[in-house]
Amino acid sequence: MKNPLKKLLSSKRKGKKPAVARKPRRGETLVRAEGIAKGFPGVWEHLILDHINFDVKAGEVHALLGENGAGKTVLANILSGFYSLTKGRIYVKGKPVSIKSPKDALELGIGMVHQEFTLARPLTVTENVALGLSTSNFSFPLSEVEKKLKELSERYGLKVDPKARIEELSAGEQQRVEILKVLYHEPEVLILDEPTSVLTEDEAKSLFSILRAMAKEGRGVVFITHKFEEVFESSDRVTVLRLGKLVGTMKTSKTNRRELVRMMMGGEISLPKKKPAKVGKIALEVKDLHVLGERGVPAVRGISLTVRKGEILGIAGIAGNGQSELVEAITGLREVTKGKVLIFGKDMTNRSPREIADMGMGHIPEERRRIGTAEGMTVAENFIMKDYRRSPFSNRSFLNLPFITQHSKKMISEHNILVPDLWVTETRILSGGNIQRLILARETWWEPRLIVATHPTYGLDLKAVKHTHELFLKLKKKGTATLLVSEDLEEIFSLSDRIAVIFEGKIVGTMDAAKARVHKIGLMMAGSKG
Amino acid sequence: MAFKGGDDAEEDFGVKMVELISTSEADYAPNLRTAARDPDVELIVGVGFLLTDDLVKVALEYPDKNFMGIDTYTKWTDAGGLKEVGEVLPNLMDIIYEEHKGSALVGALGALVAIHYDKPYIGGVFGIEIPVLWKFEIGYKWGADWAISWYENNYPTQYAAEPTTSIVNTAKKERVLYTYTGTFSDITKGYTTALPMYEAGAVAVYNIAGPLGIGINSVVRDIAERDGLENGPPFWIGVDANQDWINPGFVIASMMKRVDFGVYYATKWVKDNTFRDLVESEGGEITLGVGTEVAGVLTEGIMISTGPLGELDEFIEMGVKAEELTGERILLGSPEWIRGKVEAMREAQPSWMWDAVAELETKIRTGEVEVPLAFTADDIAFWRDIFG
Amino acid sequence: MPRLFDAIREYLGTLKRSLAESLFALLIGLLIGAGLMLAFGYDPIMGYISMLKGFGIFTIEGFLAVLAIIALGLLLAAFIGAYWAKIPQALARLWRKKISGRSISLVAIVVFILFLISRMLEFLDNVELMEMLAYSVPLMLTAITFAVGMRAGIFNIGAEGQVYMGAVAAAWIGGHFALPTGLHLLAATAFAMLIGAAWALLPAILKIRAGVHEVISTIMLNWVAFFHVPYLIINRFAGVHAERTATILPTARYPILGASLTAVIFVALAACVVVYILLWRTRAGYELRLVGDNPDAARYAGINIRRAILISFIIGGMAAGLAGASQVIGRPLLGWTLPATLGTVFGLGFSGIGIAVIGRNHPIGGIFAALLFAGMLNGAKFMEYDWGISSELVVAIQGVIIIALAIPALLAMSRRGVRRLKIRRGPR
Known part of the structure; x- marks a missing residue:
């Protein structure tokens, strides 16, 4: 702070602050956005946000609901200074403001917690928070930060050890750190982008009670979601966006699920009716499987299951109970330490992914960007990841590009994938939903005899979910055996013939879907014996 | 050094010199051609034996221009089939130097200094092991050996009474510590190679790796600073130019290879219109060395910097000029101070030492002794078997 | 022919963005270089005009001729891009003596364009242009080594040592064996590539078997080669002179086209095109690039990652070996010998890294980057000769231009790296 100019600037900022720092009245409008429009260069004709009005009041929890691509995140990013706006006005406590950077937004009392973590993994919680402080000139006031962190975490029940290093923390704890990082600036408006996407149910519950407590203090809390349960459980008001347009804002208590679905979708969904399965021979058999997890800890501890032809077996469970490791072991990506994997009666334990795939198995992986696609390669090249060895995709070790083009075009039109150019567009610029559709298309077009799918509809809009579900049922009718892993009970129930519940690396119960009840499955997922 | 010859020629003959520095060997032919295409150019000098074949090639392409190579052997190459071995081109002259003779002189001097200060070794820091350096290595070792024999013959009683740490009592094969560093540019290697030599008791280290001498000099400076020395030992021995001024008092002498003389003479011959005649009469090859003659005129190119101090001034002057040009300090002190320090250092050594070196020079000149010339792998094996 | 025009348009379209970026970067580099010249009291415009001479451009007409050649080159590349799949098939059909009108016409067009270029070179009789092309040959090859490595996710900086090994291998076959014309040339070239690949195999095996990082092993092997080859x-x-190899026998020399340029340039260009086809049109190339882009996805796709890495090292080693050979049997340097100082091959491998980066790790991009670099290398002497700009300053100016050109590509590479880290660490 030796620079006089800097000093001047900082004093100016301080002078601005009292106007905002006044404790707001309950119900006072903290932030109001009027006619917000946003277009991205090159696609001006298609506005991502089309003249949106939005406001946040002191003491409320406000849900921002919409399908993927509705513009929720973009709106949040504009309010918190990460994106600039193309058109429109933002008022903070009635005064027009211009937010040019996240720092501006924080100074005006608006903080945002992103869906993706932005923490430095080798550093401690305190250090991470200190990193974001603009006042620190390389010498961080660490002890002060730590003191305030402790106070904050006690006040809101955000339990985190300030001395812990980020890499030691679970996803839920990391998110708490992200929230603390923003709370440290004492924002009056806190925006959270899909905060529950990485949390267990319990963690989500405690998060919402924390948000509630913050609102009680007079802050305005906004969270982005596409889950109705969260809206009804935790919000005072809800704003629905659809394809960049505002559909409406209303009090949560004065609406219902059916109305919200219609607003979000522009129509009603009905899940496909299930027909009883005509099951055949055993397609996949897992016998007493043991697999180690990422840190060498047993993750799968003696799982046995069978999937028959023409049957969908749903694996329900809270994330982190061994589902990922189970799937990786079956598909050859992870070593089996004990037990057997039989595919169509043949022992495929610890065989290479290629050998297993060649048995006729499609695999829709959980981590679509990490392992499902090669993001630096073109869309066409991603379409042939599993098939490039086969004729006519390639002949005598040369790729058959005309055929690949033709095939990819067919996939694109069948699955409604938005791709600018097959051979030029790098896959990384596709949206999550489009990537998921690409993977679905690639893994199912050849009607495999066995499919292993993890969260197959994650990130898809409701229409695409419906389309995907129909696809699975169609394949089932043709005799495909499916192992479906999902956290979404709705999906499990609407697709599965049988449901197995996984808990701490073991199957704690298997039952006929027709006889299963959601309540009971939920209890089993939480650890109580069926 | 070739620049200095060009500068002197510019002054004396009213010619103009343009330089082209090759960054790799692939630049040789293109660079030579660029100069040869210039209608105003009369003489093109290539410095370094590696230019041999490219000089032949370009000299054949431009028969009207005169070419001269320093350290080259254009006469003895077929340049990949462009001419016969032994064939002399009328417009191309090789100038070769008797570095082995100069190295023998400094080798002898080094050994005598070691005797005087009762030190067990002398050292040599070499560049990349290419056969050209073998001349230096064997000349240096031979000179040291000659000096020790000389001492034994002229001062037998003192020889017998020398302490165990004296070089005369070091095994014949171990008297010269030498290392091929594998580089002509990595100055730190000069430091790290020379340091253990001085620590082991080398009284002087011969620099045969160009800029690595800066590293050797740093070792000497560090030792002098540590022990508060005004004069050597430790010493180092300069090469090519007179490097005595770089660190006066700590450079015992330099083996001067006057490349500038070669360039100067060649320019003179071109201006005299005797260049092509000389190429014919001397068989395309001119040797500059100790007591060498060209067309009956004494034309030397190798000498040891033990003569009158006046010749040091030329080099000090170069330093002064460089200081003016770059604005940086290059000389450690005023020219007078440098001259004084070099003089004092020389006077601090016993006179028999200088007499012995002078005696060797005369004997080389008259042909009484023959300094061995190592050029092939067989030669070097043979001589290393004797001198280590 | 309308399809050809479409193909050319499409090809230029893909080039457009990176081309624009590169041109902008080039401008910045030139400006900084001009600043350097000004600072040391030289006229930057005259300096750059002298540098242009290195590209064989002495007059406006010369400039236009060079532009015409570049246009033809682009046309050829576009043509190959458009008919990529058919050329090997056409060649294969020819090989099997099933001659169809189409295959003949395809091959004929390629031959015709090559012929046109060679005629133009002859017509120009431009020594400096030839010299520039001669400089570019080893550079475009060592660029392949790094580029193919990067495409497979490997930081292979072992081209330097592989070049030495290839050079000495070519010198051995070329100077010590008496073989018939043609066969001798072929044997020396092939052996150099073989030895280059063998030298690359060491870090490859260390990587695959023991997980030794390729940066460490290739750097160390570079030094091993640096000391071992002079010993050899x-x-x-x-030969007659102990500080260099025996003279390459005339039967093992590539015929000289003019100045220092020999027919080896056709081999080098062909190598670039072959590597391009290999990487983008074959299964093995697809696997290699998939491994480089995302090893996790490659595993998921059932690819043998070790094999892909091995292939990338072998291709790189062959290219570097050929680069070494090109300096011994493909360029009349030091009377067709390889000196023990390694001066004619030193630094080529490291220059290849920069050229690969500027060429966006693409073998065809590498050709253009190598030509640019070669022109600057060749132009250096004019800057010094005409204006007395010291060679050190010239090298500095070249360096500035190269760095400026590399920055967009380096940024793209680092962005990619950060993205992958994010994907690995993110929630899903």
Whole structure:
């Protein structure tokens, strides 16, 4: 702070602050956005946000609901200074403001917690928070930060050890750190982008009670979601966006699920009716499987299951109970330490992914960007990841590009994938939903005899979910055996013939879907014996 | 050094010199051609034996221009089939130097200094092991050996009474510590190679790796600073130019290879219109060395910097000029101070030492002794078997 | 022919963005270089005009001729891009003597364009242009080594050592064996590529078997080669003069086209095109690039990652070996010998890294980057000769331009790296 100019600037900022720092009245409008429009260069004709009005009041929890691509995140990013706006006005406590950077937004009392973590993994919680402080000139006031962190975490029940290093923390704890990082600036408006996407149910519950407590203090809390349960459980008001347009804002208590679905979708969904399965021979058999997890800890501890032809077996469970490791072991990506994997009666334990795939198995992986696609390669090249060895995709070790083009075009039109150019567009610029559709298309077009799918509809809009579900049922009718892993009970129930519940690396119960009840499955997922 | 010859020629003959520095060997032919295409150019000098074949090639392409190579052997190459071995081109002259003779002189001097200060070794820091350096290595070792024999013959009683740490009592094969560093540019290697030599008791280290001498000099400076020395030992021995001024008092002498003389003479011959005649009469090859003659005129190119101090001034002057040009300090002190320090250092050594070196020079000149010339792998094996 | 025009348009479209970026970067580099010249009291415009001479451009007409050649080159590349799949098939059909009108016409067009370019070179009789092309040959090849490595996710900086090994291998076959014309040339070239690949195999095996990082092993092997090859030259392969290899026999020399340029340039260009086809049109190339882009996805796709890495090292080693050979049997340097100082091959491998980066790790991009670099290398002497700009300053100016050109590509590479880290660490 030796620079006089800097000093001047900082004093100016301080002078601005009292106007905002006044404790707001309950119900006072903290932030109001009027006619917000946003277009991205090159696609001006298609506005991502089309003249949106939005406001946040002191003491409320406000849900921002919409399908993927509705513009929720973009709106949040504009309010918190990460994106600039193309058109429109933002008022903070009635005064027009211009937010040019996240720092501006924080100074005006608006903080945002992103869906993706932005923490430095080798550093401690305190250090991470200190990193974001603009006042620190390389010498961080660490002890002060730590003191305030402790106070904050006690006040809101955000339990985190300030001395812990980020890499030691679970996803839920990391998110708490992200929230603390923003709370440290004492924002009056806190925006959270899909905060529950990485949390267990319990963690989500405690998060919402924390948000509630913050609102009680007079802050305005906004969270982005596409889950109705969260809206009804935790919000005072809800704003629905659809394809960049505002559909409406209303009090949560004065609406219902059916109305919200219609607003979000522009129509009603009905899940496909299930027909009883005509099951055949055993397609996949897992016998007493043991697999180690990422840190060498047993993750799968003696799982046995069978999937028959023409049957969908749903694996329900809270994330982190061994589902990922189970799937990786079956598909050859992870070593089996004990037990057997039989595919169509043949022992495929610890065989290479290629050998297993060649048995006729499609695999829709959980981590679509990490392992499902090669993001630096073109869309066409991603379409042939599993098939490039086969004729006519390639002949005598040369790729058959005309055929690949033709095939990819067919996939694109069948699955409604938005791709600018097959051979030029790098896959990384596709949206999550489009990537998921690409993977679905690639893994199912050849009607495999066995499919292993993890969260197959994650990130898809409701229409695409419906389309995907129909696809699975169609394949089932043709005799495909499916192992479906999902956290979404709705999906499990609407697709599965049988449901197995996984808990701490073991199957704690298997039952006929027709006889299963959601309540009971939920209890089993939480650890109580069926 | 070739620049200095060009500068002197510019002054004396009213010619103009343009330089082209090759960054790799692939630049040789293109660079030579660029100069040869210039209608105003009369003489093109290539410095370094590696230019041999490219000089032949370009000299054949431009028969009207005169070419001269320093350290080259254009006469003895077929340049990949462009001419016969032994064939002399009328417009191309090789100038070769008797570095082995100069190295023998400094080798002898080094050994005598070691005797005087009762030190067990002398050292040599070499560049990349290419056969050209073998001349230096064997000349240096031979000179040291000659000096020790000389001492034994002229001062037998003192020889017998020398302490165990004296070089005369070091095994014949171990008297010269030498290392091929594998580089002509990595100055730190000069430091790290020379340091253990001085620590082991080398009284002087011969620099045969160009800029690595800066590293050797740093070792000497560090030792002098540590022990508060005004004069050597430790010493180092300069090469090519007179490097005595770089660190006066700590450079015992330099083996001067006057490349500038070669360039100067060649320019003179071109201006005299005797260049092509000389190429014919001397068989395309001119040797500059100790007591060498060209067309009956004494034309030397190798000498040891033990003569009158006046010749040091030329080099000090170069330093002064460089200081003016770059604005940086290059000389450690005023020219007078440098001259004084070099003089004092020389006077601090016993006179028999200088007499012995002078005696060797005369004997080389008259042909009484023959300094061995190592050029092939067989030669070097043979001589290393004797001198280590 | 309308399809050809479409193909050319499409090809130029893909080039457009990176081309624009590169041109902008080039401008910045030139400006900084001009600043350097000004700071040392030289006229930057005259300096750059002298540098242009290195590209064989002495007059406006010369400039236009060079532009015409570049246009033809682009046309050829576009043509190959458009008919990529058909050329090997056409060649294969020819090989099997099933001659169809189409295959003949395809091959004929390629031959015709090559012929046009060679005629133009002859017509121009431009020594400096030839010289520039001669400089570019080894550079475009060592660029392949790094580029193919990067495409497979490998930081292979071992081209330097592989070049030495390839050079000495070519010198050995070329100087010590009497073989018939043609066969001799072929044997020396092939052996150099073989030895280059063998030298690359060491870090490859260390990587695959023991997980030794390729940066460490290739750097160390570079030094091993740096000291070992001079030993071989002096003690095993020396000719009349002990400091260099025996003269390459005339039967093992590539015929000279003019100045220092030999027919080896056609081999080098062919190598670039072959590597391009290999990487983008074959299964093995697809696997290699998939491994480089995302090893996790490659595993998921059932690809043998070790094999892909091995292939990338072998291709790189062959290219570097050929680069070494090109300096011994493909360029009349030091009277067709390899000196023990390694001066004619030193630094080529490291220059290849920069060229690969500027060429966006693409073998065809590498050709253009190598030509640019070669022109600057060749132009250096004019800057010094005409204006007395010291060679050190010229090298500095070249360096500035190269760095400026590399920055967009380096940024793209680092962005990619950060993205992958994010994907690995993110929630899903």
